[in-house]
Amino acid sequence: MSELVPGGNLPLPDGAVTVRVPGPFDVSALITDESGRVRGDGDFVFYNQPAAPGARLRGDTLTVDPQALRAGAARVTVVVSPAEPGTPLDRLPAPTLHVSGAGGRPLARFAPPRPRQETVLLLAEIYRRGDGWKLRALGQGYADGLAGLARDFGVDVTDDTSPSAAPAGAPNASLRPAGSAGTVGSPGPVGPVGSAGPVGSAGPVGSAGPGSSPGPVRSPSPGGSPGSVAPDAFLGPVNSARAAAGSPPVTLDARLGAAARDHASAMAAAGRLSAEGPDGVSVHQRVTAAGYAYLTIGEHLVSGPRTPTEFVAYCLRTKQPRRTLHDPAFIHAGVASVTDGRSGDTYWTALWAGPLTPGGLARTEADVVGLTNRERAGAGLPPLTVDPRLAVAARAHSMDMVARAFYSHTSPDGAEPWDRAAAAGCTRRTIGENIACGQRSPAEVVEGWMNSPGHRANILKPDFTHIGVGFAGGGNAGTYWTQLFGA
Secondary structure (H helix, E strand, O other): OEEEOOOEEEEOOOOOEEEEOOOOEEEEEEEEOOOOOOOOHHHEEEOOEOEEOOEEEEOOEEEEOHHHOOOOOOEEEEEEEEOOOOOOHHHOOOOOEEEEOHHHOEEEEEOOOOOOOOOEEEEEEEEEEOOEEEEEEEEEEEOOHHHHHHHHOOOOOOOOOOOOOOOOOOOEEOOOEOOOOOOOOOOOOOOOOOOOOOOOOOOOEOOOOOOOOOOOOOOOOOOOOOOOOOHHHHHHHHHHHHHHOOOOOOEEOHHHHHHHHHHHHHHHHHOOOOOEOOOOOEHHHHHHHOOOOEEEEEEEEEEOOOOHHHHHHHHOOOHHHHHHHHOOOOOEEEEEEEEOOOOOOEEEEEEEEEEOOHHHHHHHHHHHHHHHHHHHHHOOOOOOEEOHHHHHHHHHHHHHHHHOOOOOOOOOOOOOHHHHHHHOOOOOOOEEEEEEEOOOOHHHHHHHHHOOHHHHHHHOOOOOOEEEEEEEEEOOOEEEEEEEEEO
16 A cells, blocks of 8 residues: 655556545545536535536445546546535644545545644546546645635635635636645655655655646736736845835846746646646756756646736735745846647746845754754754764655655665765665655754654654754655765
8 A cells, every 4th residue: 555645646547546635524526627627516516416427425435436537537636625624624633534445445545734724625626638538646735715615616605795705807816835835846755764764655646736727717818928927026126025014125037937938838738727737847956947946846737817916916816825925035037928829828937036146044953953853852852963974865765756856854875864874985774765845944844744644753762862954946746855864
């Protein structure tokens, strides 16, 4: 059985599969075509409409037979919401997805990062790839309620008095991972530590960005050439909002602007919002391909606004997009909008970044060590000492995951954590490793590790005496982190 991380995917066997989410939740599903939109209300499967061709809901279990889905169906998005409407998900136990094949054979398990104030969580999607079907773990929080989510996918929801319903005609944004300002990532599971056995892994991540985003909102073309946004029209409202929040101004960077144009064009060509284009290239890969090396990054992927002023106003409406726009760590930005000539929908990509510098990288990795030692102190354990050889191996592994597009404790050439430590000259008797991807700060990554039993056990292992930390930006997930422990 596979343990999935956000963005991780799994080929599905032929026949029906079941997905189950036990606990105080309602399970729903949205059946969409390649555009990311439903064809009608019958494509929304929930407790009041528990069946559609190829999909049936019974209690906490959804059964999907991909071959029996209606013609043109390319994706089934699995959604969970609190059984008690309006309850924030952070007040409930964390949902866990269990996937089974024929005869109840377990295929996969997915425990996403714990949601916060969101009331809906896009948990996973079953999607067509070539002649087969795959499952991708998502873990994306959505704050506008189930009715708002359904509207964004194209379902006609008539109860406009619902407090969770999104206003008609509101701009639509690419769904953000719960508790994160950008593309979702999560530490991979860890197994026993030591040279006697390998560190466990969920396998490589196939896509770090949202695999399915709500369809675009129809809006008139803003005019102008594709990709053109007047600098002053964008920087004026952006830097005014940042000044009000006490953050320094940003300046436009040509490399970020080029990456933003490429990604907005890719979304317009596909007709949907996504952190990964139809060419399989993620927004973060476009940034590094444009020659911008970053230490921290954020993005807004939005459709609907017609002008830069409307775009900035939309980003300031809700907490997570507003936090990204205000983030004082960002000093550079790039923005582009491209209109799909077929539908008239306008797609925006705004990129925010802080450049990679030797000093900044050293501070970031040192902050991870400091936060790790703070957790150990709270448990009555002595601090870990930085071992430069472990640090070299940790940084090399993060960079390797970016360069070779994998996410695993085992390198594509079969090297394990202790192999990498030895290659760096480390002779310590016991080696352990934590990895993570997608987190945007030392605090976020250490918090994620501490919320995972296997990673927490490594951080709080009394036998460990030394540590090395490595960070790298790029790849599908945007950021990659490695902790190597030694004793």
